[in-house]
Amino acid sequence: MLVVGQIGKPHGIRGEVSVVVRTDEPEERFTAGSVFITEVPRDRRVSTGPAAAPVPGVPFKVPAQLTLESIRWHQGRGIAVFEGIHDRNVAEAMRGVYLQVDSADLAPPADPDEFHDHQLIGLRVVAADGTEYGTVDRIDHAPSSDLIVLKKAGGGTALIPFVTAIVPTVDIAGGRIVVDLPEGLLDL
Helix, strand or coil: CEEEEEEEEECCCCCCEEEEECCCCHHHHCCCCCEEEEECCHHHCCCCCCCCCCCCCCCCCCCCEEEEEEEEEECCEEEEEECCCCCHHHHHHCCCCEEEECHHHCCCCCCCCCCCHHHHCCCEEEECCCCEEEEEEEEEECCCCEEEEEEECCCCEEEEECCCCCCCEEECCCCEEEECCCCCHHHC
16 A cells, blocks of 8 residues: 555535645546545554544444545645535544555656555665665655655664665665665664
């Protein structure tokens, strides 16, 4: 699954929500009728469903998928209406939910320096001299830059900024990412 957005705070009282876009093609991904597979963030998963509920005391179950009714753009964010979310309480309960699409349905990026997250998961992370650091566990999308979450060969995890100065080579066919790490980065 490829995360293309995340539901933000409610906008108004009729179920509109802000959407933080996580795709380079928002006009293609976010059109009326688009269907997204939902994922509740790890910190909100509990056995009875997300903590926020539209009716106090009644567990709220996030739908497995959402269909986009409409979207408008405001200050770099989408303001969206999804089927079944028509009041502020339900919109608030949806806050933080990831919007995903099946990566098998996507064409590969045209730019050779652009990658989908799922293409990088599991790749070996190595130094130019061949020293193995571990494998890519996932990609985190931070405001300043994307981060490679490295599953270290000796155990534990580390974050590597996904910038050209530190990650000069991504070799998907070879199953590896070559990195030039500043001293001590993996010790943080």
